[in-house]
Structures are given as C-alpha cells and as structure tokens.
Amino acid sequence: xxxxxxxxxxxxxxSVGADAVAKAIAARPGVSVVRNxxxxxxxxxxxxxxxxxxxxxxYGPVDAADVAGLFDAGFLQGGAHRLNxxxxxxxxxxxxxxxxxxxxxxxxxxLSLAEYEAHGGWRGLTAALGKSGAQIVDDVTKSGLRGRGxxxxxxxxxxxxxxxxxxxxxxxxxxxxxxxxxxxADRMVMEGDPFLLIEGMLIAGIAVGATRGYIYLRSEYxxxxxxxxxxxxxxxxxxxxxDNVRGSGKAFHLEVRRGxxxxxxxxxxxLLESLEGRRxxxxxxxxxxxxxxxxxxxxxxxxxxxxxxxPAILEHGPQFYQDYGVGRSRGTLAFQxxxxxxxxxxVEKAFGVTLRELLYDYGGGSASGRPIRAVQVGGPLGAxxxxxxxxxxxxxxxxxxxxxxxxxxxxxxxxDTVDMAKMARYxxxxxxxxxxxxxxxxxxxxTRGVEVIDRLVAGDRRELQLGLLKDLxxxxxxxxxxxxxGLTPYPVRSALEHxxxxxxxx
Amino acid sequence: xxxxxxxxxAIAENLSREGALLPILHAVQDAxxxxxxxxxxxxxxxxxxxxxxxxxxxxxYHDFRTAPAGRHVVKVCRAEACQARGSDALAExxxxxxxxDFKETRADGGVTLExxxxxxxxALGPSVLLDGRLVGRVTPERFxxxxxxxxxxx
Numbered sequence: 132x133x134x135x136x137x138x139x140x141x142x143x144x145x146s147v148g149a150d151a152v153a154k155a156i157a158a159r160p161g162v163s164v165v166r167n168x169x170x171x172x173x174x175x176x177x178x179x180x181x182x183x184x185x186x187x188x189x190y191g192p193v194d195a196a197d198v199a200g201l202f203d204a205g206f207l208q209g210g211a212h213r214l215n216x217x218x219x220x221x222x223x224x225x226x227x228x229x230x231x232x233x234x235x236x237x238x239x240x241x242l243s244l245a246e247y248e249a250h251g252g253w254r255g256l257t258a259a260l261g262k263s264g265a266q267i268v269d270d271v272t273k274s275g276l277r278g279r280g281x282x283x284x285x286x287x288x289x290x291x292x293x294x295x296x297x298x299x300x301x302x303x304x305x306x307x308x309x310x311x312x313x314x315x316a317d318r319m320v321m322e323g324d325p326f327l328l329i330e331g332m333l334i335a336g337i338a339v340g341a342t343r344g345y346i347y348l349r350s351e352y353x354x355x356x357x358x359x360x361x362x363x364x365x366x367x368x369x370x371x372x373x374d375n376v377r378g379s380g381k382a383f384h385l386e387v388r389r390g391x392x393x394x395x396x397x398x399x400x401x402l403l404e405s406l407e408g409r410r411x412x413x414x415x416x417x418x419x420x421x422x423x424x425x426x427x428x429x430x431x432x433x434x435x436x437x438x439x440x441x442p443a444i445l446e447h448g449p450q451f452y453q454d455y456g457v458g459r460s461r462g463t464l465a466f467q468x469x470x471x472x473x474x475x476x477x478v479e480k481a482f483g484v485t486l487r488e489l490l491y492d493y494g495g496g497s498a499s500g501r502p503i504r505a506v507q508v509g510g511p512l513g514a515x516x517x518x519x520x521x522x523x524x525x526x527x528x529x530x531x532x533x534x535x536x537x538x539x540x541x542x543x544x545x546x547d548t549v550d551m552a553k554m555a556r557y558x559x560x561x562x563x564x565x566x567x568x569x570x571x572x573x574x575x576x577x578t579r580g581v582e583v584i585d586r587l588v589a590g591d592r593r594e595l596q597l598g599l600l601k602d603l604x605x606x607x608x609x610x611x612x613x614x615x616x617g618l619t620p621y622p623v624r625s626a627l628e629h630x631x632x633x634x635x636x637x
Numbered sequence: 638x639x640x641x642x643x644x645x646x647a648i649a650e651n652l653s654r655e656g657a658l659l660p661i662l663h664a665v666q667d668a669x670x671x672x673x674x675x676x677x678x679x680x681x682x683x684x685x686x687x688x689x690x691x692x693x694x695x696x697x698y699h700d701f702r703t704a705p706a707g708r709h710v711v712k713v714c715r716a717e718a719c720q721a722r723g724s725d726a727l728a729e730x731x732x733x734x735x736x737x738d739f740k741e742t743r744a745d746g747g748v749t750l751e752x753x754x755x756x757x758x759x760a761l762g763p764s765v766l767l768d769g770r771l772v773g774r775v776t777p778e779r780f781x782x783x784x785x786x787x788x789x790x791x
Contacts (some may be wrong), residue, residue, distance in 0.1 A: 143758050146773035173760040312716030320715040350663075350700050351756050353769060388656075389663055391698035394754060407688070408658030416764040426655065469762060470721030475760025498722070507717055543718045543759065554717070561716075561754065 133163040134207045137180040137187070139237065141169035141322050142354040143315065149177040151195035159202060168323020170237035171477030172224055182393040183209040189216040224474060224493055227513055229455065231463050232439045233316075233479045236323035242361055244369055247326045253371075255442025259334040260379050260593035262445075267338035267603060270296050271441060273449035275461030279507065280306055280397075280434030280539040281614070283460075283527045286441075289431060293339040296429040303335045303344035304406065304425055304432040308390050308397040311510025313541030316465040317435035319477055321348075324439075327360035329385060331438030333376065334445055336383045339431050344385040347402050350392055359387045394511075394565040398613045399432050401567055412567045413613045434539070436465060457483035458527045460537075468494045471503070471545035480525075487521040490544060501546035505554075505630065509538025511561050512618035514625035516550065536621065551630035556584045558622040561616060572607040573616025579603060580623065588635040600627070643668040644676040648683045658694055662701055670714075673700045707742040707749035709788050711735065712766040715752045718759035723776075727763045730777040734784060735791075747791050755784060 138144075138153040156179070157164045170178060170189075178191035179201075188209035190201060192390045197214060204212040216222055230236075239246040242465070259267050272287025293301060305328065309317040321328060332344045348356055364384060366372045374382045388406055390396050396405045403425050424430025440462060444452045452462045462484035466489055468475045473495035480489075490496070490503060497503050504545035505515045514535035516523070523529050545554075559580035567575045580603055587596040604620035611617040625632060647664035651657045662663055662681055665672050672695055681691045695701045713728050732738055734750050742749040758764040761773035765780070775783070784791060 142771050143761055143773065146761060146764065146771040176761070310755055312755045313718045313759045314755075315759055318757040338739050351753065351766075354771070388659065390700075391659060391663070392700035392753075393698050405659065406656050406692070408656040410693050469718040470759065470762075472760070511717060536689060541718075541759070543721055545721045549721070556718075557717070557720070567755070576682075 133161050135163050135165055135166045135182040137167045137182070138177060139169045139207055140241070140335075140354070140358075140398045141176075141237075141319060142352070143173050143319075144169050144176040144178070145354065147176050147192065148195060152179060152193050152198065155195045159198075159314065161207065165240050167239065168236045168241050169319055169477075170219060170225060171233065171319065171472070172222065173476040175216065178216075178219075180214060181207060181209055183208065185402060186218045189219040189222065190214040191216060224476070225471065227493075228479050229463050229481050230479045231443050231455070232327070232436065233320065233324075233465055233477065236320055236328065240326060241323050241325055241358060242365060244326065244365055247324075251324055253330060255445035256330050256333055256377075256469050258335050258445040260377065260381075263409065264294050264338045264340055267334065267445065270444055270449045271338070271358070274444040274452040275449075275456070275459070276437065276440055276444065276452065277460070277527070278433060279436035279440065279464065279539065281536065283537070286433060286437055289421050289433070290335065290339050292419070293341070293429045293431045293562040296422050298429050300343070300426075300428050301355035302340055302341070302425040302428055302430040303332050304403070304430055305332055305344070305346040305438055306397060306399060306402055306432060306434050307346050307348040307352075307355075308402060309352075309435070309539070310394040310397045311439045311512075311539055311541055312574070313469040313507065313543035314467050314510060314539045315469070316477055316540065317468050318352050318355050320435060320439055320465075321352070322358050324616075325359050326366065327439045327442060328359075328435060329362060329366050329371065331441040332385060333371065333383050334441050335431050335433070335438060336375075337381055339429070341429075341431065342382040342384065344383065345406055346385070347390060347406055348386045348387050349390045349397075356387060356389060356414070380605075393567075394561075395567045395613075395615055398615060400613070403430070403432070410567070412569050413603035415462075415612065434537070437499075455481040457481075457524060457526050458528055460528070464525065464537070464540045466525065467539075468544075469539040471497045471499055471546050472544045473498045482526050483524050485522050485524050486516065486542070489525070490521065490569070494542075494544065495548045497544060499546045499548075503544050504547040504549055505545045505551060505626075507543045507545075507554075508541070509536035510541055511558060512536070512621055513538050513541075514621045515554065515629060516625070517629040518609070534621070534625065536618070551626040551633040552584060552588050552635065555623045555634075556581055557628040558586060558619055558626075560637045562619040566615060570611045570613075570616050572610045573619070576603055576616065577619060578608045580607075584623075584634075593635070640669060640673050640676070644673070644679055646678065647652040652683060658686075658691065662695060666701060671705045674703050680728070707746050709768055709791065710751065710766075711747045711748060712751045712756075714756050714758075714762060716759075716763045717761035718755070718757040719764055722762040724763035727765075727775060727777060727780060730780060731765075734780065748788065
C-alpha cells in the first residue's frame with residue numbers, strides 16, 4: 132500500500148519550488164503523490180502533507196533538498212523532523228478559520244470529480260435542480276450574500292433582475308479578472324476547487340434561466356487557466372455541462388476566456404466589452420448588465436467568490452449563511468493577508484473579525500520585524516489605514532464609515548520604512564497606466580495627480596498643491612464613470628490624511 | 638509563410654466563437670510570439686470589422702505585441718504587495734543586471750523586461766514571471782541565480 136503525500140499545485144506553491152519537491156518525493160518507493168490546492172498558509176509553502184492513520188501531518192516549508200532527510204526521519208509515518216508542523220488541521224492559523232467556500236481547497240485533488248463529490252460537491256446543484264428559478268433567487272436574497280468583487284451589491288437582487296427580464300438568451304459571466312494587488316483568493320479557489328466555481332455558475336444559470344456562461348480569466352493566471360480548462364472538460368464528460376445537465380432537461384454551456392493584461396477589464400462593463408471582442412472601454416449605466424449585458428442580453432455578472440458562496444447556501448439553506456457575519460455583512464469572506472506580513476496567506480472568516488486580528492493573530496505582524504505602519508485594504512483603489520484604525524471590524528458599513536473599502540478582502544501591510552507620498556503617487560500612476568481613457572478626470576486627472584504630488588513633495592508652493600490635489604480628487608470622485616477614476620482618490624486622500632508627515636514640508 | 642499559416646489556423650479555430658477577436662489574437666500570439674502587423678487586415682476581413690477596430694484592440698491590451706520579444710521575457714511585479722516586500726530594489730537590480738529598461742528588448746535580442754501589475758502571489762513577493770513561469774521570494778541574489786540557471790546564454 133502506498134502512502135498518499137500531498138504536494139500543492141497552487142501557483143504560489145509552484146513559485147517557491149513545489150514541482151521539484153513533488154518530483155523528489157515521487158521518485159521514492161511506496162509513495163503516491165497527490166497534487167492538491169494550497170491550504171492557504173502560504174508562508175509555509177511548499178507545505179507537504181502525509182496521510183497517516185492519525186490524520187494529515189504537515190511539513191513545511193519543504194525544499195527539494197530536504198526530501199532525503201524527511202524520508203530518513205520516517206516522514207511517511209509522520210515522523211519527527213524540524214519541518215514537522217503536526218496535524219494540518221490543528222495549526223492555529225487554519226483551525227480558527229470558518230471555511231465555507233474554501234472547505235475543500237487544499238484538501239482534495241482539484242481535478243478529481245470523485246473526491247469533489249465525496250467531500251460534499253454538487254449538493255447545492257442537486258438542491259437547486261429541485262427548485263424553481265424564483266425559489267433559488269429567493270434563497271440567495273435571504274442569505275444576505277453581497278457581491279464579493281468589491282461593490283457588495285446584493286446578489287439576490289441582481290439575479291432577480293436577470294430572472295425577471297424576458298429574453299431568448301441570457302448569460303452568466305464570472306469576473307475572474309482578479310487584478311487587485313494583495314488578492315489571490317479567486318486564483319486559489321480556481322486552482323484548488325474548480326468544480327465549486329462551475330457548480331456556483333450552474334446554479335446561477337438555473338436560477339435566472341441562462342444557458343451560456345463565460346469565465347473571464349486574467350492572463351496573469353496561466354496555472355488557473357490550465358486547471359479550469361481541464362475541470363470544464365471533466366464536467367462536460369460527466370454530464371454536468373452541456374445540453375442536458377444531469378438529465379434535468381436544462382442546458383448550460385461554460386467556457387474560459389483569457390483576458391489580455393488590462394486591469395480595467397475587472398470593471399464589469401469593460402469586461403463585457405472585452406468578452407465581445409473590443410477594447411475594454413467602460414460603458415454608461417443604465418442599462419445595467421442584469422438588463423443589457425453581454426451582447427446586450429440579460430447577464431448575471433459576479434465575482435468568483437460570489438459564485439462559490441452559492442452552493443453552500445443552496446445546500447444548507449439561507450439561514451445557515453445568514454448566521455455568519457455582522458450587521459448587513461453576512462456570511463464569510465476569504466481575507467488575503469499580503470505584503471509585509473510574517474504569515475501571509477488566506478483566512479476565511481465571518482465578517483466582524485477586526486483588521487488587527489487579521490494582521491497580528493493570523494498575520495503574525497510584519498515579516499521584517501518592524502512596526503506595521505500602514506495597511507491598504509481592498510486593492511489599489513482601497514484606502515490606507517493607520518494603526519489607530521486597526522480595530523475596525525471587517526464589515527462593509529464599518530469600513531465605509533472610515534472612508535475605506537473592504538473590496539475583495541485583500542490586505543497589504545507596510546512597515547515603517549514605507550513612504551506614503553510615494554504610495555499616493557503610485558496610486559495616481561497606476562490609474563494613468565490602466566485608465567481606459569473614456570473619462571477625462573481619470574485619463575488626464577491621474578497624470579496631473581502624479582505631477583501635483585511630485586511638486587508637493589518637492590515643497591513647491593505647498594498650500595497651492597494641496598488645494599489642487601483636493602480639488603482633483605473631488606473631480607475624479609464625482610465625475611468618473613467607474614471605480615478606477617472614482618476610487619483612486621481613496622488611497623491618495625487616506626495617505627495624505629493619515630500620513631501628512633510624508634508629504635514634504637514647505 | 639509559416640506566419641500566414643498560423644494566422645489562418647487561429648482564425649479557423651476561433652471564428653465561430655462569440656466575441657472571437659481576443660481568442661484569435663491570443664492564438665496568433667501563442668503560436669508566433671507576437672501579432673504580425675500585416676495579419677491585422679486578414680483578421681479584420683474574417684470578422685467583417687474594420688482594420689481600425691482590430692488595431693484598436695491590439696494596442697489597447699498590455700499583453701499583445703506587434704514585434705517579436707527577446708528570447709527570454711522577464712516580467713517584474715510592480716504592484717503594492719510586492720513593493721511592500723522590496724520589489725523596487727529588485728526592479729532596479731533587474732534593469733542593471735539585464736542591461737535594459739522596462740518595456741525594452743536588449744539590442745542583441747536576448748531579453749525583454751516588462752512591468753506587470755500583480756501576479757496573484759502577494760504573500761510571497763517579490764514575484765517575477767520568467768518566460769511564463771511564476772517565481773516568488775525573489776531577492777536580488779535569487780534573481781542572479783535565476784538568470785544564471787534559466788538564461789545561461791544571456
């Protein structure tokens with residue numbers, strides 16, 4: 132009997148040598164290597180697990196050069212070794228999480244339909260196939276699920292609009308253009324549990340009456356693309372996709388489309404333009420995509436994390452999901468701990484956990500050992516928060532009250548060597564690089580913003596520059612069509628407000 | 638002309654798809670490494686759209702290139718999470734070590750250096766993409782080793 136050893140195929144694990152580790156382990160007798168997703172404890176990658184009668188024992192971070200020593204230490208029996216971390220599920224970072232969407236990620240072979248099913252897969256779909264579209268929409272509405280891409284719009288209300296809009300063809304589109312720095316949850320679930328995304332999109336299709344779906348995936352994720360393409364083929368062969376989904380008489384066709392390196396295509400209307408084969412230029416709203424979306428047809432367009440939340444809601448009922456969270460932020464969010472943190476990784480928790488808990492209890496403080504000075508939450512368009520704000524609970528409304536965003540749940544920590552004027556300048560520069568060019572405040576304002584910050588830092592007529600920058604931020608906020616121009620002022624203003632000492636002196 | 642064959646194949650394999658232009662352009666670039674400017678009118682004809690529309694799309698997206706890249710392509714992440722882990726120093730080091738600036742190909746055609754904004758490896762930065770392969774925790778020293786191991790003829 133060979134012992135099963137798990138070596139992740141997640142891109143983060145691959146980036147630090149997981150393939151070489153897998154190869155070295157597979158060369159040994161009595162071993163069968165399973166390439167799983169990542170458990171999300173990324174600082175321990177490559178994290179190798181051995182299946183023993185007592186449970187899965189973790190070792191990490193493992194280098195290919197450690198493999199011989201591991202075997203000498205009785206690794207296949209869970210033997211003691213300096214890299215032995217004990218049972219994976221007892222590691223506090225992992226144990227304290229509330230994993231709903233990420234329950235299977237890192238546990239199963241992502242491309243095994245048998246394991247997906249054995250670990251509770253397809254139960255949401257089975258429940259959905261026994262309901263009417265309106266009933267499914269009602270369940271999703273009652274669960275309190277809000278769009279996880281950043282805007283936090285109630286998913287059930289969006290789906291109801293698509294459901295109630297009559298059309299011969301409707302679409303489901305998944306926004307997998309996860310371009311925000313500090314975010315990797317979409318990637319991890321697509322690489323670690325791709326059938327879950329397929330199941331969520333299938334349920335959406337049944338709910339709103341759509342028979343075609345697209346996953347718009349950023350080109351920076353080639354590993355996720357390979358996994359998704361393979362998973363779609365397996366799902367087709369097993370009858371989960373096609374003209375007659377599991378004999379239900381309902382059709383659903385799904386394919387992956389690769390983006391081409393434009394951050395703006397994470398904005399939903401630019402994404403639709405791109406899917407239609409055009410430049411990713413933002414559209415005017417209304418009409419909203421739920422009424423006129425892809426090819427002007429009603430389209431349920433949601434983020435990866437939104438779709439993957441749906442199967443559990445159908446399986447356990449809306450109350451189950453509603454029971455997690457605080458205020459109007461219900462359920463869990465997959466927080467991504469990134470940047471200068473000792474223990475970077477993925478933490479799925481109910482809303483209400485504080486920023487401080489995530490940074491210190493999970494993140495372990497800064498990787499450099501210096502004090503954490505600033506944290507950007509919610510990607511390049513999210514605000515920078517300072518130490519006195521770290522007790523803010525992760526909750527859409529509590530963050531809005533701080534002039535900040537939860538966004539896609541990414542946290543990027545900086546230690547006290549950070550120059551916040553440089554970060555503010557970068558926010559404007561990034562906006563200039565990625566602007567689609569449709570709105571003047573975004574296209575030109577971002578370039579003028581870089582120049583004003585440069586003059587401010589140089590001490591050139593400080594009061595004048597401060598007034599100009601404030602005015603510019605207001606114009607961008609009020610007069611841009613989409614979130615890129617509209618939210619770029621968040622990091623700029625928050626840096627200026629919380630860290631004025633970095634912006635030069637007159 | 639192998640270029641023409643690749644373009645015809647890219648068109649034939651994708652023409653029936655909804656919104657076929659991006660899949661066609663990706664297929665051409667996957668096959669040839671770039672999108673030959675002379676192929677744009679052929680693609681436009683096949684899709685019954687104007688040359689200007691195809692040109693507009695090719696030039697809008699950062700990924701598409703209309704001239705061959707160097708033998709190796711190195712992309713260094715410049716986004717916030719990697720900045721928080723020292724990517725600015727890595728970027729300067731990479732420019733000096735490779736002898737090119739961002740968005741440049743070295744005169745001998747050996748290497749192209751490009752910025753990239755997030756590779757989704759934000760807990761293990763600084764990250765680089767070396768000929769399509771993601772590498773994390775790239776210190777300047779590790780970068781040196783990578784160059785020696787992966788690009789020995791550089």
